[in-house]
Amino acid sequence: MQPLTFGSELRRLRKAAGHTLRSFAPLANVSYAQLSKLETGERVPTGEVARAVDDALRADGALVALGAELRASRVRGSLPRETRRAGEDMRRRAMMGAAATLAASVTGLAGVDFDPARPRRIDAGDVARLEASLDRMWALDHAHGAAELWDLAVARAHSITLLLDVSDYDDATGGRLLDLNGRAYMLAGWLADDAERLDVARTCYNEALTIARQADSDELACHALGNLAAIGVGLERPRQTLRFVAAAERALPAGSSVRQASVLRMRRGRALAQSGDAAEASRELTAARRMLDTDNGPVPERLAYFSPAEIDGNAAACAISLGKPQQAARLLETALGDYDPRFGRNRALYLVRLAGARLRCDQPDGAAEAIGQALDILAAEVGSRHVRVELTDVAGDLQPHRHLTPVSEVLDRYETLTSA
CATH class of the missing domain: 1.10.260.40 (lambda repressor-like DNA-binding domains)
Known part of the structure; x- marks a missing residue:
């Protein structure tokens, strides 16, 4: 083949x-x-x-x-063999901690694995351990990205489907297990998206939608539709994004998290900016900020990253779409100053985007500085293919400025890190 x-x-x-x-x-x-x-x-x-x-x-x-x-x-x-080997060692060390930790979390799901020929009884304690494992995986994704392990997450979502089909449980446990199955597919889709496997992500989100109908769960349906909208944002298909946001808002259950509604307003703002509607995009982002300011409820782990700094980062992406790199750079600097350091993957992504914005402002030295900071985070166990794809584009745009010492030095670091 x-x-x-x-x-x-x-x-x-x-x-x-x-x-x-x-x-x-x-x-x-x-x-x-x-x-x-x-x-x-x-x-x-x-x-x-x-x-x-x-x-x-x-x-x-x-x-x-x-x-x-x-x-x-x-x-x-184009790199010497010694440089490629050094880069491979660096990347292996960088990913080893994150991969091992996340793999350990995944094996936490295996605590209820069984031989299908001899079904076992699933109780509330088993489901609680599965739920805790998913929360740990979300937290690890926020910190490290998990692009290398999306396939394990998909396999585990499938394994929970198998538990539903052939194990024994009471009605209450079955309801919790079904809801968990949908959330496992949502996690698998999120990790696949981070791995730039959009086909897998879309399949997982659609599987979660099917489960939402079985479970009569508006919350799960809203989550799945909202993440399908996020795929539309990434592909720069604003009409698709707006359709999914509208559907997610229709599914949003009464009394649900204000934070989830704020996320949807933010994604609508991104789509409107991609359509060139600066005024409406600004209104949506302002509404998202105001809604988030009123949210005093518990924060689900999957939305722990969502904060005013995240809205600033998305506002910067809107500014880039609208051809306003100076505004984007200011917003990204603010977002990075406020962003919780626990969320390494998103901080690395926004540093790469800051580099791109500074480059559009004819500030190659400033772009090199931002890329250097992003590389520091990537070398400290962040494994996000999405970040690396954007980094590749910005590094390519920096090449004409390689005669500048700061640019040359950071590109050498980039080439070493990505040579694995």
């Missing part, structure tokens, strides 16, 4: 859609000659080109991820 590459997948999807190179070129706004070279591997796609062909073929981020992998592999191939 031929390995999956950007060029081969682009060709396969183009042909499956019934396009020739010449008929597809205007749809993607990419020249015929460039498309040909992309498919044969003669040219490496920029992040912008990968996004354009991905959107035109409705590839749901698959081509974006493959393009990022290809750009990173070209950087690795």
